[in-house]
Structures are given as structure tokens and as C-alpha cells.
Amino acid sequence: MNGEGILPQEGAIIILRDIAKSYWRETLEIPVLHGIDLEIPRGGYYALMGPSGSGKTTLLNLIAGIDRPTGGTLQVCGFELNDLDDDELAGWRNQFVGFIFQNYNLVPVLNAFENVELPLLLSGLSRRERREKVEHALELVNLTDRMLNYPRQLSGGQEQRVAVARAIVTDPELLVADEPTGALDSKNAEEVLQLMERLNQDLGKTIVIVTHDPKAAHHARHQIHLEKGLLDKTIEVNR
Amino acid sequence: MKWIAFVLKSMRRSKLRTLLILGTMTFGVLVVALLLSLLTTLDSVANNPNSTNRIVVRHKSGLTQVLPRSYEAYLKQQPEVETVCGLQWFGGFYQDPGNFFANFASDEETLFQVFREEFGASGITEEQLKEYIRDGSGCIVGKALADKFGWKVGDTVPLTGTIFPISPRLTIRVIFRSPKPSDENVLHFHTKLLEEGVPRMKGRVGTYFVRTKSPDDIPRLIERVDRNFANSASETLSETENSFNLSFVKMLGNISVLLQGISLVVLVALIFVAFSTMAMAIRERTTEISVFRALGFTAQRVMGLVILEGLVLTGAGGALGLGLTWLLAAVLRPVMGSIFPFFQDFNVQTGTMLLCMGGALAVGLLSTFMPAYEAVRKPITEGLKTL
Structure with missing residues (x-):
């Protein structure tokens, strides 16, 4: 990453201009997002909400750089994503984005330590440096004592905390999460949400989550509502 | 943990499947190496360099x-x-x-x-x-x-x-x-x-x-x-010594074509078995492959890891198969050598070993390349489903 395309706006980490996205089913074009304009400031905590099919997951995918828009421009973490080729985009994701998935998506044959270490394998860090970073990440999610456990030996909540540790181990600026509590019971869900809130407040991570759950959305500082591929409203959460 | 360690751990995903493919490769390479070694031995009977200036004269x-x-x-x-x-x-x-x-x-x-x-x-x-x-x-x-x-x-x-x-x-x-x-x-x-x-x-x-x-x-x-x-x-029948020796080998029928045919069939069968097994294994990991790519692994790197896994697996099977062939050759030499003297020269030649290892690695490459390519060609979002 060479830093080209650094944003002129101080503080805005995500800038979307007239973003459109369509999918094709054979010859049929299915528009999902229409002309989305959005700015998310650095250090923000945003929840994308809306009914099924409103385009919230598609919007998250575009912000995270794992999908490309069919129209418009998006600048994330200082980079114009349309200008990056697939390999550059992969490198960008590794450096700037942490992913948290609904089903944790840990590698079953790797223990917690090795799962968290995965994104660092691309970094060129020494074994000792990687170990320090992994231990620090596991410490932040309070799982130091389970680092040698395999996913099958962990509870759902612990698995998701390992996934959070994997997401933050490269110290990315942006964390994206799609229904991070969707597979958890209320107690574990609350723990994970509190953890994400701490990452936002204490470490200054910018967080964008997709959720159907009003409780999860309540942990965010802003809620963005989408309706039929359009931005409906943005609400500041009062706590 | 680095790449080889990761690949070795990845092979533990389905121990039964790994053992089955390892066993298939070991047995396949054992059969092919034995047949090729037999061919080489028979060939040395009929192409003995010491016999080039000798002829045999016998009764017609x-x-x-x-x-x-x-x-x-x-x-x-x-x-x-x-x-x-x-x-x-x-x-x-x-x-x-x-x-x-x-x-x-x-x-x-x-x-x-x-x-x-x-x-x-x-x-x-x-x-x-x-x-x-x-x-x-x-x-x-x-x-x-x-x-x-x-x-x-x-x-x-x-x-x-x-x-x-x-x-x-x-x-x-x-x-x-x-x-x-x-x-x-x-x-x-x-x-x-x-x-x-x-x-x-x-x-x-x-x-x-x-x-x-x-x-x-x-x-x-x-x-x-x-x-x-x-x-x-x-009346006499004169011929080169190699041709004379070949007449004894020919008593076994057109064994060379037979052995080559069996080797080819085994190789093709191995490719199909390995291909279907690896394709199934890779298809089951579509989501995981997409997760890797989301985490920043390039398509080439993911493909490389999957292919490396196939190569390690088939290479290990090949090495095991060759080891067993070598042991079996040591047993066959005295046992079969008392019936067919040419068996006393039976050995697994370096060329045969290289050919078999090359074949085993080729099976690993061929069986993983297409499924791996298909997997990384799929959009990340499609593979993840949930994100």
C-alpha cells in the first residue's frame, strides 16, 4: 500500500459517492444499491439496519473491499478502492480491515493461537513478533488461557472472541461485522457486543456492523437504515 | 506456524480421507514402480551391453x-x-x-x-x-x-x-x-x-x-x-546373444506391452481417484477459502496452499510406495530369482524412482489445480454466504 488516494477530509474514514451495485441472474439485472452517498468518521461505530434485501450486507461487502460496486466511488482508509487490482485489494484488506463473521469461520484444524496468527502470516513479521501480537490480541478478548484450544473445544462465545482477536491482530483501522451475534445466545452476544464497544472506545477502531438485532444496534453510536437499496435515515443512538 | 506446518495441519482435517488417498497413492506407486522395474530388468536381459559382439549358434x-x-x-x-x-x-x-x-x-x-x-x-x-x-x-x-x-x-x-x-x-x-x-x-x-x-x-x-x-x-x-x-x-539358427536372451523373455508373452498397459491404467485410475477426492475436499472448504481471501490472502497464494497440500499428500504416498517397492524388490530377488534367473538383477532403478515420484507429484498437481482454480475464481461474497 503506497498511500495514494489519501482522503482530503480529516476524520472521514469511509466516503461513498453515488454507489450502485447490481447483480446479474443470467440476463436479468437485479439492482441492489442505488446512488448511496455516505461518510463515516474515523472512530465511528455504525450499525447498518434494514429489512432483508435492503442491501445492507452488500453495502458492508463493498466497504470491506470484498466486492466491487457497479457504479460510484468509494474511498476507505485513505484508498480509492476502484483503483486497486485484486491483489492490491487483498493486501489492503489484510492491512486495514478486520472481519468478524456470523459463524465465526475459524479454521477447525488450527488452535485459537494459530487461527489468530493467520492474517499475520502475510506480514513478514518474525515468529517472535507474531507471537507477541497474537498473545496481545488474545489478552484483549480475555482468552489467553484458551490459546491452545481448538475451535471444537470452545463455546460459541469463545469462538467469536477468537474471531474478534483474529480481526484485530493486524491492528486494522476498520472492523466490519455481519450479524456478529447472530449465532450466539443473549449472554454471549452481550459479551461480544461489549467487547466490540471497548475496541471502539478504548482502541479507537472504526466499526461497521450489519444486524437485525435492535439490542446489538443499540451498542453502536449511529444506526443507518436502508430501504430497498436506498439510504432511509441515519439515527444517533442515545445512551 | 508457516506454510508447510499449515499444510500439514490442514491434512488432518479428515484423517480418514487423508489416509485413504495416501494408501491409494502408495499402492498405485508400488504397482507402477514394480512393473516398471520389471520392464527395466527384462530390457536389460535383451539389451545387455556386454553381449554386443557375441552371437549364439544353435540348432534350427x-x-x-x-x-x-x-x-x-x-x-x-x-x-x-x-x-x-x-x-x-x-x-x-x-x-x-x-x-x-x-x-x-x-x-x-x-x-x-x-x-x-x-x-x-x-x-x-x-x-x-x-x-x-x-x-x-x-x-x-x-x-x-x-x-x-x-x-x-x-x-x-x-x-x-x-x-x-x-x-x-x-x-x-x-x-x-x-x-x-x-x-x-x-x-x-x-x-x-x-x-x-x-x-x-x-x-x-x-x-x-x-x-x-x-x-x-x-x-x-x-x-x-x-x-x-x-x-x-x-541346420543352424544364429542370432545375437541379446536376441537369444530375448527369446526366453518372449516365452512369457508380450509382457512389455502388458506391463506398460497396466502401468498406464493404474496411473489414469490414480488421477481420477485423486481428482474426485481432492475436488470433494476443496469444495467442502469453499467458505474457508473465501475467509482466507477476505483476510488478505491473494487468490494465487490460496491456490498455492491448496496445490501444495495435494503435492505433499501425493508426494508422501509416492515416497512410501517407492520405499515399499524397494523392500519388496529385496524379497523378490532371491525368491523369484531361483525360478527366473533374470530376477536376480531385479532392482528399482533411479530412473524408475524419479519417474514414479514425478508421476505422483503430477497426480497431486493435476488433481488439485482445477478444483483450487474453481474455488478461488468464485467471488468471495459467494463463498462466505454470511458476509
């Missing part, structure tokens, strides 16, 4: 018929001929019919000249040679044969004839070494001993081994010898 009607001794003088008179040795298959056994090995009544004076490459490594001294030639009941044996029965120079070896009604008691005068193990599993004794014991063999011999001055002379010599004895009471 077959090996059970004998030729007159008078032919020897004619053969020696030919300008292309360096020397001639009469050789008669005796077919005796030592103590027990199960103790079968090659034994010949041969012309003691010319044996060492005609087969100088075979005896070249033996370091036989002039005194030993004289002692053997002097002793009419003396014999020479190869070191491998002597080791097998614990014989040493001076020991008496009673041979029981199966074709001829005599049982000579021979004294070992020379134990020789030879570059090829099969050439060390042989015993020679004096022709005169056979002629004295079997009246019908007086003045007769089964085959003449003729050493020519140059391999270029052979076609001309063969044609002239057979023409000379045409329409006589004992």
Missing part, C-alpha cells in the same frame, strides 16, 4: 537338439570371429530339486575369453585358471551362488542331472565375481566331463557362443554361418 529345430562339434572349427575359421565357446545347459540341482540354479558344461579354455566382461571383475589369477583347466572335475561358481550355499574353494559340489543321467561330483576351483548379480548365480564345469559321462553327447554341444572382433561383423557372419549349414543334417 530348437534348444533340445544339439550341434556337431565339427562346426566349431568352421566357426573359428571365419575372419570375423575372435573365439568360440561351446556351452551345454546341464540343468542339474544341488542336494534338493528346489536348489535350482544355472549350470553349464562349457569349454574351459575359451569360456573366459568369450565372456571376459562377465569374469572381468572377478580378479581370477593365472594360477586359479590353470588349476581349473587342469582339474577335469573342477568347476567355477559365482560368488552369489557360493554365498547362498556357503561354498568355498576346494569344496565338493555333487550335482544331480535332470536332463542327463549323470551326477558329477565337482570340486570348486574358482569363485568369481561379476558386475551383474544374475551372472554370479551360475556354475560351469568341463564339457569333457559331460561327454565322458553321456556317450550321446560325445562330439556334440547344445550351443556355440561366438565372440566377434566387431559388432559390425555380426549380420554378415550370421548370414554366412546359417547359409553354410543350410540343408545339412544339423
Whole structure:
């Protein structure tokens, strides 16, 4: 990453201009997002909400750089994503984005330590440096004592905390999460949400989550509502 | 943890599947390596570089018929001929019919000249040679044969004839070494001993081994010898020694084509089995592959890891298969060598090992490349489903 395309706006980490996205089913074009304009400031905590099919997951995918828009421009973490080729985009994701998935998506044959270490394998860090970073990440999610456990030996909540540790181990600026509590019971869900809130407040991570759950959305500082591929409203959460 | 460690851990995903594919590769490589080694051994029988300037003259009607001794003088008179040795298959056994090995009544004076490459490594001294030639009941044996029965120079070896009604008691005068193990599993004794014991063999011999001055002379010599004895009471069939040896191999049928065919079928079957297994394994990991790519792994790196896993698995199977082949060859050499002498030279050649390892790695590459390519070609969002 060479830093080209650094944003002129101080503080805005995500800038979307007239973003459109369509999918094709054979010859049929299915528009999902229409002309989305959005700015998310650095250090923000945003929840994308809306009914099924409103385009919230598609919007998250575009912000995270794992999908490309069919129209418009998006600048994330200082980079114009349309200008990056697939390999550059992969490198960008590794450096700037942490992913948290609904089903944790840990590698079953790797223990917690090795799962968290995965994104660092691309970094060129020494074994000792990687170990320090992994231990620090596991410490932040309070799982130091389970680092040698395999996913099958962990509870759902612990698995998701390992996934959070994997997401933050490269110290990315942006964390994206799609229904991070969707597979958890209320107690574990609350723990994970509190953890994400701490990452936002204490470490200054910018967080964008997709959720159907009003409780999860309540942990965010802003809620963005989408309706039929359009931005409906943005609400500041009062706590 | 780095890439190889990751690949090794990844292979533990489904231990049964890993073991099955490892077993398939091991067995496949074992079969192919055995067949190819057999082919190489048979090929060395028919393409012995030591035989290039030797021809065999025998009775046209077959090996059970004998030729007159008078032919020897004619053969020696030919300008292309360096020397001639009469050789008669005796077919005796030592103590027990199960103790079968090659034994010949041969012309003691010319044996060492005609087969100088075979005896070249033996370091036989002039005194030993004289002692053997002097002793009419003396014999020479190869070191491998002597080791097998614990014989040493001076020991008496009673041979029981199966074709001829005599049982000579021979004294070992020379134990020789030879570059090829099969050439060390042989015993020679004096022709005169056979002629004295079997009246019908007086003045007769089964085959003449003729050493020519140059391999270029052979076609001309063969044609002239057979023409000379045409329409006589004992017509001859002359051929190169390699061609003579090949006729024994041919008794097993067109084995070369058969072995090559089986090897090819095994290889194709391996590719299909490995392909379907690896394709299934990779398809099950579509989500995981997408997660890796989301975390920043490029498509090429993910493909490389998946292919590396296939290569490690099939390579390990190949190495195991070759190890087992090597062990099996050591067992087959003495067991099969007592029935088919050429088996004493049976070995897994370096070329065969390289070919089999190359084949195993090619199976790994072919079976993983397409499924891996398909997996990384899929959009990340499609693979993740949930994000």
C-alpha cells in the first residue's frame, strides 16, 4: 500500500459517492444499491439496519473491499478502492480491515493461537513478533488461557472472541461485522457486543456492523437504515 | 506456524480421507514402480551391453537338439570371429530339486575369453585358471551362488542331472565375481566331463557362443554361418546373444506391452481417484477459502496452499510406495530369482524412482489445480454466504 488516494477530509474514514451495485441472474439485472452517498468518521461505530434485501450486507461487502460496486466511488482508509487490482485489494484488506463473521469461520484444524496468527502470516513479521501480537490480541478478548484450544473445544462465545482477536491482530483501522451475534445466545452476544464497544472506545477502531438485532444496534453510536437499496435515515443512538 | 506446518495441519482435517488417498497413492506407486522395474530388468536381459559382439549358434529345430562339434572349427575359421565357446545347459540341482540354479558344461579354455566382461571383475589369477583347466572335475561358481550355499574353494559340489543321467561330483576351483548379480548365480564345469559321462553327447554341444572382433561383423557372419549349414543334417539358427536372451523373455508373452498397459491404467485410475477426492475436499472448504481471501490472502497464494497440500499428500504416498517397492524388490530377488534367473538383477532403478515420484507429484498437481482454480475464481461474497 503506497498511500495514494489519501482522503482530503480529516476524520472521514469511509466516503461513498453515488454507489450502485447490481447483480446479474443470467440476463436479468437485479439492482441492489442505488446512488448511496455516505461518510463515516474515523472512530465511528455504525450499525447498518434494514429489512432483508435492503442491501445492507452488500453495502458492508463493498466497504470491506470484498466486492466491487457497479457504479460510484468509494474511498476507505485513505484508498480509492476502484483503483486497486485484486491483489492490491487483498493486501489492503489484510492491512486495514478486520472481519468478524456470523459463524465465526475459524479454521477447525488450527488452535485459537494459530487461527489468530493467520492474517499475520502475510506480514513478514518474525515468529517472535507474531507471537507477541497474537498473545496481545488474545489478552484483549480475555482468552489467553484458551490459546491452545481448538475451535471444537470452545463455546460459541469463545469462538467469536477468537474471531474478534483474529480481526484485530493486524491492528486494522476498520472492523466490519455481519450479524456478529447472530449465532450466539443473549449472554454471549452481550459479551461480544461489549467487547466490540471497548475496541471502539478504548482502541479507537472504526466499526461497521450489519444486524437485525435492535439490542446489538443499540451498542453502536449511529444506526443507518436502508430501504430497498436506498439510504432511509441515519439515527444517533442515545445512551 | 508457516506454510508447510499449515499444510500439514490442514491434512488432518479428515484423517480418514487423508489416509485413504495416501494408501491409494502408495499402492498405485508400488504397482507402477514394480512393473516398471520389471520392464527395466527384462530390457536389460535383451539389451545387455556386454553381449554386443557375441552371437549364439544353435540348432534350427530348437534348444533340445544339439550341434556337431565339427562346426566349431568352421566357426573359428571365419575372419570375423575372435573365439568360440561351446556351452551345454546341464540343468542339474544341488542336494534338493528346489536348489535350482544355472549350470553349464562349457569349454574351459575359451569360456573366459568369450565372456571376459562377465569374469572381468572377478580378479581370477593365472594360477586359479590353470588349476581349473587342469582339474577335469573342477568347476567355477559365482560368488552369489557360493554365498547362498556357503561354498568355498576346494569344496565338493555333487550335482544331480535332470536332463542327463549323470551326477558329477565337482570340486570348486574358482569363485568369481561379476558386475551383474544374475551372472554370479551360475556354475560351469568341463564339457569333457559331460561327454565322458553321456556317450550321446560325445562330439556334440547344445550351443556355440561366438565372440566377434566387431559388432559390425555380426549380420554378415550370421548370414554366412546359417547359409553354410543350410540343408545339412544339423541346420543352424544364429542370432545375437541379446536376441537369444530375448527369446526366453518372449516365452512369457508380450509382457512389455502388458506391463506398460497396466502401468498406464493404474496411473489414469490414480488421477481420477485423486481428482474426485481432492475436488470433494476443496469444495467442502469453499467458505474457508473465501475467509482466507477476505483476510488478505491473494487468490494465487490460496491456490498455492491448496496445490501444495495435494503435492505433499501425493508426494508422501509416492515416497512410501517407492520405499515399499524397494523392500519388496529385496524379497523378490532371491525368491523369484531361483525360478527366473533374470530376477536376480531385479532392482528399482533411479530412473524408475524419479519417474514414479514425478508421476505422483503430477497426480497431486493435476488433481488439485482445477478444483483450487474453481474455488478461488468464485467471488468471495459467494463463498462466505454470511458476509
